[in-house]
Amino acid sequence: MNTLATELNSQLEGTIAYRLLSNLGKRLYFPKGIIAQSGEAKKFAHKANATIGMAYDGGRPLILSTIAEGMPTLSAVEAVTYAPTAGVDTARQAWKDGIIKKNPSLAGASISLPVVVPGLTAGISYIADLFLDEGDEILVSDPCWDNYSLIFADRRGATVIETAFFKDGPGLDLEGIQKAVEKQAQKGSLRLILNFPNNPSGYSPTHAEAEALITMIKDIANAGTDVLVITDDAYFGLAYESDIYPESLFGRLAKLHEKVLAVKIDGPTKEDYVWGLRMGFVTFGSAGLNETHYDALIKKLMGTIRSSVSCSNTPAQYLMLKTINDSRSEEEKKRYKEILHKRYQIVKTLVQTHQHHPVLQALPFNSGYFMSFRCKGVSPETLRQTLLKDHGIGTIALGSQYLRIAFSSVEAEHISYVYETLFKVAEDLAQQR
Amino acid sequence: MNTLATELNSQLEGTIAYRLLSNLGKRLYFPKGIIAQSGEAKKFAHKANATIGMAYDGGRPLILSTIAEGMPTLSAVEAVTYAPTAGVDTARQAWKDGIIKKNPSLAGASISLPVVVPGLTAGISYIADLFLDEGDEILVSDPCWDNYSLIFADRRGATVIETAFFKDGPGLDLEGIQKAVEKQAQKGSLRLILNFPNNPSGYSPTHAEAEALITMIKDIANAGTDVLVITDDAYFGLAYESDIYPESLFGRLAKLHEKVLAVKIDGPTKEDYVWGLRMGFVTFGSAGLNETHYDALIKKLMGTIRSSVSCSNTPAQYLMLKTINDSRSEEEKKRYKEILHKRYQIVKTLVQTHQHHPVLQALPFNSGYFMSFRCKGVSPETLRQTLLKDHGIGTIALGSQYLRIAFSSVEAEHISYVYETLFKVAEDLAQQR
Numbered sequence: 043m044n045t046l047a048t049e050l051n052s053q054l055e056g057t058i059a060y061r062l063l064s065n066l067g068k069r070l071y072f073p074k075g076i077i078a079q080s081g082e083a084k085k086f087a088h089k090a091n092a093t094i095g096m097a098y099d100g101g102r103p104l105i106l107s108t109i110a111e112g113m114p115t116l117s118a119v120e121a122v123t124y125a126p127t128a129g130v131d132t133a134r135q136a137w138k139d140g141i142i143k144k145n146p147s148l149a150g151a152s153i154s155l156p157v158v159v160p161g162l163t164a165g166i167s168y169i170a171d172l173f174l175d176e177g178d179e180i181l182v183s184d185p186c187w188d189n190y191s192l193i194f195a196d197r198r199g200a201t202v203i204e205t206a207f208f209k210d211g212p213g214l215d216l217e218g219i220q221k222a223v224e225k226q227a228q229k230g231s232l233r234l235i236l237n238f239p240n241n242p243s244g245y246s247p248t249h250a251e252a253e254a255l256i257t258m259i260k261d262i263a264n265a266g267t268d269v270l271v272i273t274d275d276a277y278f279g280l281a282y283e284s285d286i287y288p289e290s291l292f293g294r295l296a297k298l299h300e301k302v303l304a305v306k307i308d309g310p311t312k313e314d315y316v317w318g319l320r321m322g323f324v325t326f327g328s329a330g331l332n333e334t335h336y337d338a339l340i341k342k343l344m345g346t347i348r349s350s351v352s353c354s355n356t357p358a359q360y361l362m363l364k365t366i367n368d369s370r371s372e373e374e375k376k377r378y379k380e381i382l383h384k385r386y387q388i389v390k391t392l393v394q395t396h397q398h399h400p401v402l403q404a405l406p407f408n409s410g411y412f413m414s415f416r417c418k419g420v421s422p423e424t425l426r427q428t429l430l431k432d433h434g435i436g437t438i439a440l441g442s443q444y445l446r447i448a449f450s451s452v453e454a455e456h457i458s459y460v461y462e463t464l465f466k467v468a469e470d471l472a473q474q475r
Numbered sequence: 476m477n478t479l480a481t482e483l484n485s486q487l488e489g490t491i492a493y494r495l496l497s498n499l500g501k502r503l504y505f506p507k508g509i510i511a512q513s514g515e516a517k518k519f520a521h522k523a524n525a526t527i528g529m530a531y532d533g534g535r536p537l538i539l540s541t542i543a544e545g546m547p548t549l550s551a552v553e554a555v556t557y558a559p560t561a562g563v564d565t566a567r568q569a570w571k572d573g574i575i576k577k578n579p580s581l582a583g584a585s586i587s588l589p590v591v592v593p594g595l596t597a598g599i600s601y602i603a604d605l606f607l608d609e610g611d612e613i614l615v616s617d618p619c620w621d622n623y624s625l626i627f628a629d630r631r632g633a634t635v636i637e638t639a640f641f642k643d644g645p646g647l648d649l650e651g652i653q654k655a656v657e658k659q660a661q662k663g664s665l666r667l668i669l670n671f672p673n674n675p676s677g678y679s680p681t682h683a684e685a686e687a688l689i690t691m692i693k694d695i696a697n698a699g700t701d702v703l704v705i706t707d708d709a710y711f712g713l714a715y716e717s718d719i720y721p722e723s724l725f726g727r728l729a730k731l732h733e734k735v736l737a738v739k740i741d742g743p744t745k746e747d748y749v750w751g752l753r754m755g756f757v758t759f760g761s762a763g764l765n766e767t768h769y770d771a772l773i774k775k776l777m778g779t780i781r782s783s784v785s786c787s788n789t790p791a792q793y794l795m796l797k798t799i800n801d802s803r804s805e806e807e808k809k810r811y812k813e814i815l816h817k818r819y820q821i822v823k824t825l826v827q828t829h830q831h832h833p834v835l836q837a838l839p840f841n842s843g844y845f846m847s848f849r850c851k852g853v854s855p856e857t858l859r860q861t862l863l864k865d866h867g868i869g870t871i872a873l874g875s876q877y878l879r880i881a882f883s884s885v886e887a888e889h890i891s892y893v894y895e896t897l898f899k900v901a902e903d904l905a906q907q908r
Binding site: 044047066069070071073075076079080082083084086087088089090091092093094095096097098099100101103104105106107108109111112113114115116121122123124125160161163164167187188189192193196197199241312314315316317318319320345346348349350351352353354355356357358361364365368370371374375378381382411412426430431433434435436437438439440446447448449450451452453456459460 | 504525545
């Protein structure tokens with residue numbers, strides 16, 4: 043093993059983070075190579091900096107006119123130079139300030155500086171690199187985003203344990219979740235990912251449910267089990283009902299217990315409506331970790347970044363900073379959320395008037411971009427194909443049970459047509475069987 | 476194993492690509508999940524598309540003013556929507572056209588459509604995912620880019636075999652390379668990465684050397700060995716001498732032999748001076764592969780993309796297309812190359828006047844961003860530290876032997892100071908020992 047990796051491991055020894063590291067995670071480190079030496083040179087090379095693999099002239103990076111004119115609010119440095127492996131410092135600090143502001147329950151917690159990654163998927167994949175070995179198990183909600191299984195199982199060789207998060211009630215099946223969590227805990231450690239607002243169900247926990255989830259995890263830790271809990275906060279902020287727990291669970295989890303390592307994955311892609319800019323953040327929080335531990339963990343994460351994409355897109359980071367500093371953004375985001383909220387309300391009304399539909403049973407939903415139906419007596423794939431080919435309506439079939447509707451991308455005036463067609467086609471198909 | 480993975484594997488069976496796949500590579504596939512269904516919906520969902528996890532209004536993606544004004548030459552769709560997993564079709568096709576134009580030797584070869592990845596590092600890392608298992612060996616040049624070992628060894632668990640590419644002659648140590656290649660071949664298969672212009676040596680093969688390398692690989696294949704050869708063409712196009720082989724070796728390798736799988740990793744980051752946009756391309760070429768095989772390989776690669784970053788940055792792809800279509804770009808790129816060429820000539824003269832320097836022996840260099848010295852009687856790290864702390868000159872120490880100078884980022888008028896100081900400090904340090 044590389045001596046730098048050994049060094050980082052010894053800094054983490056005795057902590058929850060060390061106990062949960064995968065073999066790859068143990069192996070990773072941030073080399074003292076080109077990038078680290080280049081960082082040093084940035085500080086001290088006052089005469090000439092011959093470290094950088096970029097081309098400068100007249101003190102400014104060479105830049106094509108098309109690029110300079112294509113991003114006129116950015117300087118050449120902001121547009122085309124390499125970003126540091128862990129991201130632009132000001133962007134990281136601004137995002138951390140935002141996390142603390144949006145999650146008052148973080149008061150009294152110490153969390154790491156967020157690390158920039160190329161999208162939330164990358165954040166999840168990197169955390170899987172660090173903390174999942176072949177044969178390890180990770181608990182996910184059923185239904186869940188279909189990419190979890192590709193990342194955790196196919197890429198990392200771990201086993202994905204799907205747990206029904208919804209039964210027939212109006213919210214989470216807390217009893218079922220508790221059982222699944224306890225079963226995992228008996229194996230020595232618990233790894234789980236919580237995604238609220240959930241993709242594909244569009245559900246976020248109520249205050250009471252959030253408390254129950256937090257207590258559940260605290261009890262597991264109190265009983266001596268190490269817990270890795272990843273909060274996938276992709277759709278953070280899009281809550282449409284007043285009884286929803288308004289923060290990320292990360293806020294409480296980050297200071298819950300020495301045996302709980304919380305990892306927050308979030309970013310501007312949905313929050314700031316910049317999906318294709320591919321920018322996310324990874325933040326660590328645990329009652330069992332101090333600054334030295336966070337530094338070591340961040341260097342591990344930088345090793346995964348350096349060995350996979352080297353660094354994240356630079357202009358995305360500076361553009362995000364500009365959206366944060368632009369006084370118009372908050373108002374625009376409110377307006378956009380209102381657009382989605384209005385669609386949600388139309389969908390909610392349509393679903394309620396069909397709540398005893400023989401074929402389509404809506405999963406609880408109250409937030410985010412999506413809602414999903416459980417299909418009885420018809421395969422979601424058949425339903426999807428028919429809707430698409432015969433009616434020009436695109437939906438997503440998930441596994442053998444679920445159909446997902448992204449109301450985020452359907453104009454308000456089309457929603458009624460979409461749902462009425464959906465209910466009708468589902469009934470027809472079920473009757474033909 | 477997932478049935479889609481099994482399907483892709485059976486499409487590749489009997490080919491060089493299949494024989495070289497890693498366990499992860501065998502496991503990977505591109506799911507028929509959200510992304511694939513969303514692609515189908517794009518074609519057929521004429522009434523309403525409720526598949527997409529983006530927020531649309533009035534037929535256009537929601538976009539913050541800061542972003543719209545920050546990238547005014549791009550439409551909202553080009554600026555913020557998700558790109559397809561394998562990249563924007565027009566960008567892929569345009570890059571393929573460019574590869575063929577820049578490499579006339581590709582005539583008669585069939586190559587795959589290039590796949591967009593978030594930077595050249597990502598391309599290398601993804602190919603390692605697909606083709607390197609724990610315990611496999613890969614041959615790299617000594618010296619080589621320091622990230623190879625982090626990617627191949629620490630991330631993938633493979634063994635990196637460093638082979639001296641330079642002895643005392645003016646060019647490549649072809650005899651030494653041949654020996655190393657033959658030794659690898661005896662183990663059943665040969666995996667190697669060729670990086671020209673080389674980072675850190677700044678060397679590209681001459682016509683004769685290129686022919687020798689190609690013959691070497693052909694002989695290995697003729698003798699029955701499967702060969703994976705990755706051409707890392709990061710610095711393509713920056714040749715400063717007339718005897719340099721002007722193409723990528725990929726052109727010839729892509730049609731060389733059924734037992735040779737060539738993979739080209741390139742992109743606009745250096746060629747178009749947009750380092751921080753993080754955009755690269757992966758292209759497959761082999762005399763042993765047809766369109767069906769390329770499709771299967773691309774789907775495998777899409778599985779690695781989907782499970783790691785989901786997709787690449789969108790605006791980078793559209794901005795690259797604009798640079799290709801902008802009539803000013805060619806002229807500007809010529810001018811920028813001329814700037815680097817001029818620096819190269821100053822460096823060359825300085826190095827020639829010190830060619831019998833007792834401490835610093837320049838490796839052959841004729842292209843790219845860099846040149847490197849082999850240090851005798853002084854540790855490159857000590858030399859680097861002294862140059863940085865006492866003289867404000869930033870350089871890169873690589874391992875126990877090499878010091879790299881990026882003349883790409885030093886203004887012409889500072890080069891002489893940098894090199895004179897360098898020679899002086901190295902001599903002083905060697906004498907103090």
